[in-house]
Every structure is written in C-alpha cells, then in structure tokens.
Amino acid sequence: MNNEDLTPFIEGGLRDLAALVRLESVSAQGRMLPEAADAVTRLLEAEGFTVRRYAGQVAPVLIAEAGEGPRTLLIYNHYDVQPEDPVELWDSPPFTLTARDGRLYGRGASDDKGEFMSRLAGLRALRARHGGTLPLRVKWLLEGEEEVGSPSLDAFVRAHAEELRADGVWWEFGSITPEGRPVLYAGLxxxxxxxxxxxxxxxxxxxxxxxxxxxxxxxxxxxxxxxxxxxxxxxxxxxxxxxRPASAADEAAIAALPGAGEALTRTYGVTRPLGAPEEYHQRLNLMxxxxxxxxxxxxxxxxxxxxxxxxxxxxxxxxxxxxxxxxxxxxxxxxxxxxxxxxxxxxxxxxxxxFPARSDLADPFVRTAVSVAERVYGQAPLLNPSSGGSGPMHPFMAAVGAPVVALGIGNVGGRVHAPNENILRRDFESGVRFALEFMDALGEHA
Amino acid sequence: MNNEDLTPFIEGGLRDLAALVRLESVSAQGRMLPEAADAVTRLLEAEGFTVRRYAGQVAPVLIAEAGEGPRTLLIYNHYDVQPEDPVELWDSPPFTLTARDGRLYGRGASDDKGEFMSRLAGLRALRARHGGTLPLRVKWLLEGEEEVGSPSLDAFVRAHAEELRADGVWWEFGSITPEGRPVLYAGLxxxxxxxxxxxxxxxxxxxxxxxxxxxxxxxxxxxxxxxxxxxxxxxxxxxxxxxRPASAADEAAIAALPGAGEALTRTYGVTRPLGAPEEYHQRLNLMxxxxxxxxxxxxxxxxxxxxxxxxxxxxxxxxxxxxxxxxxxxxxxxxxxxxxxxxxxxxxxxxxxxFPARSDLADPFVRTAVSVAERVYGQAPLLNPSSGGSGPMHPFMAAVGAPVVALGIGNVGGRVHAPNENILRRDFESGVRFALEFMDALGEHA
CATH class of the missing domain: 3.30.70.360 (Alpha-Beta Plaits)
Structure with a gap:
C-alpha cells in the first residue's frame, strides 16, 4: 500500500458526485433516469470502460467493462434515488450536494451515487498508480431500478450470467461506525x-x-x-x-462482533428486545x-x-x-x-x-476485502456473515457464481431514504483509498 | 279490548311527532336539547302530567307523573337523536318528517321520538276511554343523553329510586318483523x-x-x-x-324462537356464522x-x-x-x-x-305485555329473554326493583342511526293501539 496523495482524486470525485446529485433520478417517479444513465456512461467511458446499455422495466441497465488481468471484479451500484419528499424537512436543497459540518448532504450522496463515485475515484487513482492501466478486469453493473425493488435485476443477471462472470462481487452498500470502523457484510x-x-x-x-x-x-x-x-x-x-447450518467461519465472525445492539436500543428507545444479549448478532445475521x-x-x-x-x-x-x-x-x-x-x-x-444469499467467509475474495479494510481503516472490520436486511444478492451468487461483499461509505446518521441524506467527508475519502487498495490487491492476487 | 277508531289519536300523534322531529336535538353536538325537553314537557303537561326537570350532564332529565291506580308503570324514552350526517345520503330533509311509500322518514322518527309519540298517543286514547282519567299511575322518565351513552342515567336512577318505583318498566325500543310480528325483549x-x-x-x-x-x-x-x-x-x-343459569322460562322462550338468523345472513352476506344454527337464539340472548x-x-x-x-x-x-x-x-x-x-x-x-339485566319472564308484568301484544298484533310476539345488545337497563331493575320489557315500533329496514331513518306508518298505528291496550290491561290488574 503506497501512501500517494489522493487529494486530486477525492476532489474530482466530489465534483462528479455533485453533478450526479443534480440529476433527479427518482425511479419511483420515473424522473431523469436516462439522463443519469448517460452521465454514468460518460464517467465510465472516460476511464476506458466500454459500456453496454440494456432496457430495464423502468430504467436502463448498464454493464461496463475495462482492464485486463487474471482476476475479475464485478461491482454493483445503482444510479437511481429515493423521492426527496417531504422536501420541507431538508436543511439544504435535496439535489444540491452541500457541505456542512464535515458532512455532504444531498439525495443520493450516500445511496448510492456517493458510493459509486468513491469507487470510481479509487479506480482513477489505481489507473494513475499503474500508468493508465488496470491490473485486473473490472465489470460494473449499474441499474436505475434499485429503489423500486430491482424488478428487472434477477432475470437480467441470470440472462447475462456469462457476461457478468467474476471472481467476486462488490455490493452496493456498507457503512463505517462512528469510531471509523468499517462494517462488512458477506450476505443478505x-x-x-x-x-x-x-x-x-x-x-x-x-x-x-x-x-x-x-x-x-x-x-x-x-x-x-x-x-x-x-x-x-x-x-x-x-x-x-x-x-443451512452456519459454518465455523460464520460462527467465529459472529462471536467476534462486539456489543448487543446498544446503539439500536438507544436510538429507537427499544423496551422489548427479543432474545438474550449474547444472541444479538447470531439472530440478526443468521436467524x-x-x-x-x-x-x-x-x-x-x-x-x-x-x-x-x-x-x-x-x-x-x-x-x-x-x-x-x-x-x-x-x-x-x-x-x-x-x-x-x-x-x-x-x-x-x-x-x-x-432468495437469501451468504458468501463463504473463507473465500480469498472475502479475505482480501477484510485484510485491505483493516489496513486502510487501521482497525479490523466488523465482519457480518449476513445483514439482517434483504436485497437482490442471490442471483449474483447463483448465476455469476461468485462470493459477494458489501463495504461502503454510509454512516449511522446518514439518513438514507430520508430528508438530509448525507455522508461524512471523512468516509468518502477513506472510501476512495479503500477502493484503490482493494482493487490493487485483487490485481496482485495473480 | 274495544275497537274504537284510533284515527284521531294516530293523526294527532303524527302531527306532534313532526313537530318533535323538527327540533334538531343532537346530543353528540349539544343541539336544541333544552328546546326538545320543553316540547316534551308541554306534551306531557297537556295530558295531566306533572313534570319535574333535573340537570343531566348534557341535557335535562325529566320525570313526569300522572294517573292513579293500584299499578304503576314506568316508561323510559329519550328525546335526543343521533347526528344526521352524512346528510347527502338522505332522500328528504333529515329534520322534516316525510311520508313516502307507507313509511315516515326523519331523524328520530323511530329512535326514539316516534316510539315516544306512539305511546303518548295511546295514552291519550286511554284517557278518552276512561273519561279523562288514567286507570293506573304512569311515570315517564325521559332523558336527552341516550345517544351519547346515558352518562347521567345510572346515578340518576339510583338517586331517584323511590320516585321511580313501579311495577314494571317499559323500555325505549323494540321492533316489528316484516310479517307484522312484534319482537319483545325482557333483558339486555x-x-x-x-x-x-x-x-x-x-x-x-x-x-x-x-x-x-x-x-x-x-x-x-x-x-x-x-x-x-x-x-x-x-x-x-x-x-x-x-x-347465572338460564331459567326454565328463558329456555322455553328461546326454544320457541323461529329461524337461525337467516335475515342477518342475507342482509349482511355473512359467510362465517359462529355456532350451530340451532344455537342461534341461545347465543344471541344468553351467551x-x-x-x-x-x-x-x-x-x-x-x-x-x-x-x-x-x-x-x-x-x-x-x-x-x-x-x-x-x-x-x-x-x-x-x-x-x-x-x-x-x-x-x-x-x-x-x-x-x-351491567347486564334480564327480567323474570314469569312476572305478571312481562306476561301482560306478551298477551296484549298477541291480541293487538294477532300473533304471538317473539319473546327474547335478552337482546344481544346493551343499554342502561340494569339500574332500573336494580334500583327500581321492577321487571323490564322492550316493545316498540322499529322495523328491520328502519335505518336507525343512519340516513333515511324511518318507521312504517302501519307500525306507528299498531303501536298506538298496543300502548292503549297495554296500559289499560295493567290498570285492570288491580
């Protein structure tokens, strides 16, 4: 891991993010979806990607491809966002990326345009580090229907399984704790x-x-x-x-997770927790x-x-x-x-x-994500075999045949889907560094 | 039972009913309650009643008293009505008594101004038959809070138990089947x-x-x-x-009730009746x-x-x-x-x-009501030991110490509490006759 100055990539990434946030790509209302697909296409083509565009039920599905190498990474993101209402509860215009108190506010700042841009900025740094080339093959699947339940995705992924084949899938979300510790999920x-x-x-x-x-x-x-x-x-x-019984690696990961949902209990004033405190992570991940x-x-x-x-x-x-x-x-x-x-x-x-999906925690792809996260963030990630939530991960694992990890730049106060959606600028910066080092490490695994 | 022509009493009763319906005595909205109490007072005073007026929580409570004789009848009615909304669903003005197709429409036409007026018209006929006197003592309790749950009644009846003492109580509601058969309830x-x-x-x-x-x-x-x-x-x-176990008289009355709720099933399209058909009346009355x-x-x-x-x-x-x-x-x-x-x-x-309340079906007061109803309507009444519904009957039985019967002039299509509330003119006419003969029979029991 070099320690080159990433400032130009961070600044450039945030400029491009501001432009993406301005596009009101609300899938629930069919607003500006082709325009957002166009903008994403231009950004990817500028980094040497060839982009194929397919019709979805609501918005175009993009498959972008660039680089050469023994390993292939498939990245999944989406360019659509949730509706901005109730707009009167926003402290700044929802479609204007606005810096305030170390945070960047705007619809999609976190979910998922910010996550996408942190990765693309990292990829730009990776190209710079490698003299304009990529040390691995990167495939990027971007849809514009995630916020309306990804109605096209399952069939699309199955139909394009060969085209999407990869050694691992980098999922569209993830978060960093208030203490700066990355939270990684290997399933849904x-x-x-x-x-x-x-x-x-x-x-x-x-x-x-x-x-x-x-x-x-x-x-x-x-x-x-x-x-x-x-x-x-x-x-x-x-x-x-x-x-399916949990694997030994799943059980070990669960056992290593700290606490018993104290933040959840505090934030929501929970008076009736279910299960014993020591079962908290087991239940949330595996039950x-x-x-x-x-x-x-x-x-x-x-x-x-x-x-x-x-x-x-x-x-x-x-x-x-x-x-x-x-x-x-x-x-x-x-x-x-x-x-x-x-x-x-x-x-x-x-x-x-x-369908449910859970990756093998012993897979080299998952282990690479964990070890790079530990290096970049300076502390071991909180490795969850599965999120308690759900999403269209299964078709990726079943059709593409690859493990999946979710690691991103969200934060506990990120107000995803709500007014004043935001990311911490700190998390965007670390996200660029993680993207760079994660992809570089995957390239090195030749 | 004489067969004198009751036409003048029926016509006069309907004229007075029309005037009462014009008074918008909606207790839920505190509308025109003193005015309605005044009107009722004047009608009773015109028949020789002395009327005492007490403050209720929402509207005055009236105790009227007239006549002399070995027997005392307590009649319970109310002069308040339900709100008229949704007013757009009425086919004629809600506070104008309107004749149409053998029915009389208006808020309170049935519940409970119509019932009150049929009884008062019968009492007028009784006075005429007896040369301007009554062969029994009649006490009449009228409240203006029934449609808001009779909040004053329980305590009032207990406090005025001596004043209200009677040999039997005639309750404020009741109905006639489409076949002209009176339905009598002896409890709630x-x-x-x-x-x-x-x-x-x-x-x-x-x-x-x-x-x-x-x-x-x-x-x-x-x-x-x-x-x-x-x-x-x-x-x-x-x-x-x-x-309390049902009495033999209760069981016999239940066994004599015909059918198993076929009208209910048909009217409401019931797909999940509860209990066997032969349990229908048992459940509704006693369970x-x-x-x-x-x-x-x-x-x-x-x-x-x-x-x-x-x-x-x-x-x-x-x-x-x-x-x-x-x-x-x-x-x-x-x-x-x-x-x-x-x-x-x-x-x-x-x-x-x-509290629940159920009269002794063997009590002479109940038996008089049944036999008079059979004579007046030409067929035996459907005698229910109890209605499935509820109301403030218990304080009467407990404090006044008398059995209670409910027999009135409602009908199955009477739309009580709803737009187009109505009575059948036929039922009003029979109601006047029943009131006359019931009170006369009670007077004869000396």
Whole structure:
C-alpha cells in the first residue's frame, strides 16, 4: 500500500458526485433516469470502460467493462434515488450536494451515487498508480431500478450470467461506525412479503352479532399468534428444514462482533428486545424471522365503537436465510393455516421476493476485502456473515457464481431514504483509498 | 279490548311527532336539547302530567307523573337523536318528517321520538276511554343523553329510586318483523369496552430488526387469540363463574324462537356464522362474548412496507349476561394477560360500562305485555329473554326493583342511526293501539 496523495482524486470525485446529485433520478417517479444513465456512461467511458446499455422495466441497465488481468471484479451500484419528499424537512436543497459540518448532504450522496463515485475515484487513482492501466478486469453493473425493488435485476443477471462472470462481487452498500470502523457484510437475508386477509360478511355489523358471526380480526390474530413463539422463533412446520447450518467461519465472525445492539436500543428507545444479549448478532445475521408489518381492520378512532368488522388485513415479511426458498415458505404458511382451521384466511403474495444469499467467509475474495479494510481503516472490520436486511444478492451468487461483499461509505446518521441524506467527508475519502487498495490487491492476487 | 277508531289519536300523534322531529336535538353536538325537553314537557303537561326537570350532564332529565291506580308503570324514552350526517345520503330533509311509500322518514322518527309519540298517543286514547282519567299511575322518565351513552342515567336512577318505583318498566325500543310480528325483549346484555395497547420502542424500526426487537402486533395478536376459542367461547379463567343459569322460562322462550338468523345472513352476506344454527337464539340472548372492534398498527397502504411498528392498539367489547360484573371482567382480563406473559399489554377502559339485566319472564308484568301484544298484533310476539345488545337497563331493575320489557315500533329496514331513518306508518298505528291496550290491561290488574 503506497501512501500517494489522493487529494486530486477525492476532489474530482466530489465534483462528479455533485453533478450526479443534480440529476433527479427518482425511479419511483420515473424522473431523469436516462439522463443519469448517460452521465454514468460518460464517467465510465472516460476511464476506458466500454459500456453496454440494456432496457430495464423502468430504467436502463448498464454493464461496463475495462482492464485486463487474471482476476475479475464485478461491482454493483445503482444510479437511481429515493423521492426527496417531504422536501420541507431538508436543511439544504435535496439535489444540491452541500457541505456542512464535515458532512455532504444531498439525495443520493450516500445511496448510492456517493458510493459509486468513491469507487470510481479509487479506480482513477489505481489507473494513475499503474500508468493508465488496470491490473485486473473490472465489470460494473449499474441499474436505475434499485429503489423500486430491482424488478428487472434477477432475470437480467441470470440472462447475462456469462457476461457478468467474476471472481467476486462488490455490493452496493456498507457503512463505517462512528469510531471509523468499517462494517462488512458477506450476505443478505432473503425476503417474502405477504398479506393475510379475512372476511366474514359483505359489510360491517353491530357487534351484538358477535355471538353468532365470527370475527375476522380474531381469526387473523390467531393466524399471526400461531406463526412464531415468544422468543421470535417461527413455528410453521417445515420452516426450518432448509436452513443451512452456519459454518465455523460464520460462527467465529459472529462471536467476534462486539456489543448487543446498544446503539439500536438507544436510538429507537427499544423496551422489548427479543432474545438474550449474547444472541444479538447470531439472530440478526443468521436467524430467519417473521415480522408483522401492519394489522388493520375495524374501528381505529377515539373511544369505542361497537362494530363487528366485515374484514381485516395483516402484512407480514419473512426474512430468510440460506437455503430457504420464498415460494416454499408461502406453501408452508398455507399448509400451516389450513392445519390450524384457518383455511378461510387468504394469503396474497406481495411483489417479487428475494432468495437469501451468504458468501463463504473463507473465500480469498472475502479475505482480501477484510485484510485491505483493516489496513486502510487501521482497525479490523466488523465482519457480518449476513445483514439482517434483504436485497437482490442471490442471483449474483447463483448465476455469476461468485462470493459477494458489501463495504461502503454510509454512516449511522446518514439518513438514507430520508430528508438530509448525507455522508461524512471523512468516509468518502477513506472510501476512495479503500477502493484503490482493494482493487490493487485483487490485481496482485495473480 | 274495544275497537274504537284510533284515527284521531294516530293523526294527532303524527302531527306532534313532526313537530318533535323538527327540533334538531343532537346530543353528540349539544343541539336544541333544552328546546326538545320543553316540547316534551308541554306534551306531557297537556295530558295531566306533572313534570319535574333535573340537570343531566348534557341535557335535562325529566320525570313526569300522572294517573292513579293500584299499578304503576314506568316508561323510559329519550328525546335526543343521533347526528344526521352524512346528510347527502338522505332522500328528504333529515329534520322534516316525510311520508313516502307507507313509511315516515326523519331523524328520530323511530329512535326514539316516534316510539315516544306512539305511546303518548295511546295514552291519550286511554284517557278518552276512561273519561279523562288514567286507570293506573304512569311515570315517564325521559332523558336527552341516550345517544351519547346515558352518562347521567345510572346515578340518576339510583338517586331517584323511590320516585321511580313501579311495577314494571317499559323500555325505549323494540321492533316489528316484516310479517307484522312484534319482537319483545325482557333483558339486555351488559357491556364493557377496553383498549389493549402494546409498545416496544419510541419509533418505528426497519423490519430487519425483527430478529432482535419484539413485535407489538404479534404480542397483541397473541393477547386477542388467547381470549376466546374457535367457537367464540371466552377463555379467560373465571369469566363464566358469575353467569347465572338460564331459567326454565328463558329456555322455553328461546326454544320457541323461529329461524337461525337467516335475515342477518342475507342482509349482511355473512359467510362465517359462529355456532350451530340451532344455537342461534341461545347465543344471541344468553351467551357472553368478546368482540374485536378494531385492530390497528403499522403499515396499511398498498403493497408492502418492511417496517417493525413501534406500537399497536386493539379495541374490544365484552357483552355480558347476568350476573357478570364489568369491573370484574376487566380484572380477570388483566390477570389472564399477566398469566400469559403479556404483562406489558396495557388495558385502557373506555367509557361507562353497563351491567347486564334480564327480567323474570314469569312476572305478571312481562306476561301482560306478551298477551296484549298477541291480541293487538294477532300473533304471538317473539319473546327474547335478552337482546344481544346493551343499554342502561340494569339500574332500573336494580334500583327500581321492577321487571323490564322492550316493545316498540322499529322495523328491520328502519335505518336507525343512519340516513333515511324511518318507521312504517302501519307500525306507528299498531303501536298506538298496543300502548292503549297495554296500559289499560295493567290498570285492570288491580
């Protein structure tokens, strides 16, 4: 690791980031997506990439390619952003990158234009270090539909598996702790979202009829109560059958993670943690769970109303771990409800689900990311076998056949998806250095 | 039973009813309540009543008294009405009594100004039959707070128990079937309404945290699921301890009731009746039940939102039977939730509860009502030991010490509390005749 001055690359990267933030590429509203794809294309072409552009459902998908070497890195980012509203809660214009108190504010400053630019700036430094060439092959997949659930990505990655083949995938997010420690994820939980619906009549009745007409909210409550236990363990028969046991490396990584969610408890004022403190990281990384996202039916105003509601609806998400299959989980839920005498409770599957994905922590690609992060940040990264969250990682691992790591420049106060989204300038600078050294190290592994 | 022509009394009663309907005595909005109390006072004074006026919490309470005789009848009615909105759904002005297709439309036409006027018109006919005197003592209690839950009534009746003492109480509602058969109730279920609240954090979290933070909607679902069984029987320990066994007369009356709620099923499109058809009347009259009136928390919009809600709320009503005590039920619920490990689920009691009340069907007062109804309507009334609904009947039975019967002039399409409230003119006419003959029969029982 050289210690060349990266200031020009950092400054140039931030200038380009400011230009990208100005493009209001809100995928949920179909705003300025081709323009953002054009801008990203120009930036990549300027570094010698050839860029192929494909039609997505909402926005173009780009595959860029540059460099030569025995190793191939696939980078995944996205150029779309979340809507800026409520705009009145921003302290500076959402689409103007604005420096304030060591932070850079703007929609996409972190998620994901800032992450993309820190990597591209690092790649520019890498080319400079190697006299205008890259010591590895870099493939870059950029989509403009991530904030609307990546509706094209799964099929796209499968269809372009050969084109995307690589030795490792660098995922689109990651964060740095307040103490400057990088947080690295080697997997994501899968997810499947469903609605449960129950209806007992065409219209609401007076509640005196509760003696002779069943109650849809009670039936839904029984369904919900029956799918997990007091400790949060899912109780649907067969649900855990496909859970792959954690590897020794997973267990070791979990054991090395400090604390038990104290920041979460403090930030959100949590009064009912689930599981023992010593299980915190195990649960968050490796335990499949079910969540009640919403439960609605009947009267919700002040005081009482003696109504027997005609219907109710519950929203659930299941967070899955390898090798659980979202479709299979829905089938097991159906069988479970039927067995509970709740055959009348309808299951409606919502949106596209995600398979779980978890990389082998012993893979050289993951080990390189960990050791470079330790050198660049001056402390060992917090290595999570899996995030508690979900995303379209599985098609990359399944189709491209490569391990995946997520390491980025987000921060705990980064307000991603919210007003005043930001990155710490410090984290952008370190991110450029990490990108440079990570790619250089992958190139050296010849 | 004479067959004198009641036309003048019917016409006069409808004229007075039209004047009463014009008074917009909406208790929920405090509109024109003293004016309505004045109008009722004038109508009663014109028939020889002395009227005492007491302050209620929202509107005056009136006790009127007239006549002499060995028997005393206490009549309970109210002069307040429900709000008229949504006013755009009325086919004629809500406060103008309007005749259309054999029906009389207007707010209060049925509930309860129409009922009051049919009785007063019958009393006028009784005076005419007896040469300007009454063959019994009539006490009339009228309140203006019924549509806001009768907040003054319980304490008022207890405080005025001596003044209200009577041999029987004629309740404020009742209905006639489409086939012209009167429906008589000799009791009301009690009620107690509560909210269950659960909170696990200060603000909503991302649902990936569902692995390490408990879910308030699951906890509430478990609470709700635990308080009754699949057949609707309440499973809270001790809940049934105070239930008085039904009398032989109650059981016989239940057995004589026809059908199994076919009209309810048809009108509301009920797809999940509770209990066997042959249990229908037993359950509606005699079974204490719990109802989930509302369940709300978390996301309720379209699609999915991966949120772990900070809190949720459930609204329940318990419908009670003699000799259950609403306070005791809340205590048992608390103990039950604690025993289930749900000590964190808060119980908030809503509004004033009602004790259950049920008259002795063998009491001469009840038997007189039944036999007069059979004579007037030409068919035996449907005698229900109790309505499935609730109201402030208990203080009358407990303090006044008299049985209560409800028999009135409502109809199944009467849209009480809704736009286009109405009575059938036929039912008003029969109601005048019933009032005349019922009071005359009570007078004869000397």
């Amino acid at each position: 939980k899968g997810i499947v979202c469903v609605e449960l619906r129950c209806r007992v009549a065409d219209s609401d009745l007076h509640s005196s009829n509760g003696a002779v007409v069943d109650n849809p909210l009670w039936r839904l409550a029984r369904a919900v109560a029956s799918i997990r236990d007091e400790q949060g363990r899912v109780t649907i028969p067969g649900f855990h059958d496909d859970v 499949p769970v079910v969540n009640v996202n919403g439960f609605h039916g009947g009267y919700g105003g002040a005081g009482s109303k003696t109504v027997l509601p005609a219907e109710g609806v519950v929203k659930l998400d299941f967070r899955l771990v390898p090798d659980q299959d979202p479709d299979r989980v829905v089938q097991l839920l159906r069988a479970h409800l039927d067995a509970q005498g709740l055959g009348d409770v309808q299951i409606v599957e919502l949106e596209s689900h995600q | 279920k009690g009620i107690v309404c509560v909210e269950l609240r659960c909170r696990v954090a200060d603000s909503d979290l991302h649902s990936s945290n569902g692995a390490v933070v408990d879910n308030p909607l699951w906890r509430l679902a478990r609470a709700v699921a635990s308080i009754r069984d699949e057949q609707g029987r309440v499973t809270i320990p001790g809940f049934h301890d105070d239930v 204490p039940v719990v109802n989930v009136n509302g369940f709300h928390g978390g996301y309720g919009g379209a699609g999915s939102k991966t949120v772990l809600p900070a809190e949720g709320v459930v609204k329940l009503d318990f419908r009670l039977v003699p000799d259950q005590d609403p306070d005791r039920v809340v205590q048992l619920l608390r103990a039950h939730l604690d025993a289930q490990g749900l000590g964190d689920v808060q119980i908030v009691e809503l509004e004033s509860h009602q």
